[in-house]
Amino acid sequence: MLYMQTVHSEDEGGRRSFIEEARRRQIVAAAVTTIAEEGYARASFVRIAARASVSPGLITYHFRTKERLIRQVLEYVHTRLDRAMEGGPEPLTGFEDGLRRIVAGHVMYCSQHPEEMAARQEIIGAAAPPAVREWITENEASGRAELAGFLTEGQRHGEFRAFDPEVFTDTLFAALGSAPGRLRRRPAEEHEAYAQELARLFAAAATGRTPPW
Template structure:
């Protein structure tokens, strides 16, 4: 794999700086100066690589979405292709499991991004694009268990539970027992898929 260019590395450093600054000060308080400080760079370098703070945020949206998909890819590679339910569980684990690749700062950042998506149309577009791709992937996984006609509402419900845990863990962490999120949503998934009926698939 080729090494990232200096420009790519600097941009990644700045995006990580925004994530860190948001965790401490929120998006409004994460000025370019604060982002630069968190990244260990000068404000001039931040301005050289990004037009403004919003461009950094839009890049962060894509970065966080990519990281979650990489976690899913790593987990699902260990699941047999014919284990459809196991692949649904791998999706939940990728987003919620507290393993060595868990990223608490990323979860908090995603909650901040969802709030900015309400305020900023450009952020909303990027956020919706990322969420749509993840939801479509989950829907395809669920469809492999219950069939296409039943998959959409079940996938939407499970995805809403994942997003709800993000909000709780970021805004009121004391309300969520540590390490409980993935197991709880996987049990929800098992119950919903089972309730869809024996053999479940409606379009096989």
């Protein structure tokens, strides 16, 4: 790609050089840490740049606007989260098992990547630029639809009781979203148990039975 700075109109399309890719990753990582540790409100270019040992101008150079940087942070977190959620190798034994894996998988991911998830939550909570809010809404929509579909399917198979899938999805997303904050106040060795307990809670809510595990 020729030159950067103010010009390249909108397209993220242009191929990026190796070194540029590396810098972008470094800055995104610094942003994640800054947001997670100091909060979104205090995550200015100056502070993010300081953490990356880089000049603030370089952030604009690579990302054009703050909104774009924040979007990259979210994309980075979601990409890694999605990859992690693709599920384990063992076959599902049923919908209850599926639900358990979703919940426990997400919680354990939060446990293993607390910064990323804390940053994500900070952004979602504070998300100043309207464009970012839109991005989040659109992006959540597909996840919500997928989960709602899964729940409905479970009801059709008689494994889940007759609840409202929308309300259930709302609640589950709220619970998973608050997970990073909750885990932070607990010792790491309890996280596994926390994940299982939360999975049991939603399994009971979905089936109307105490889960056998």
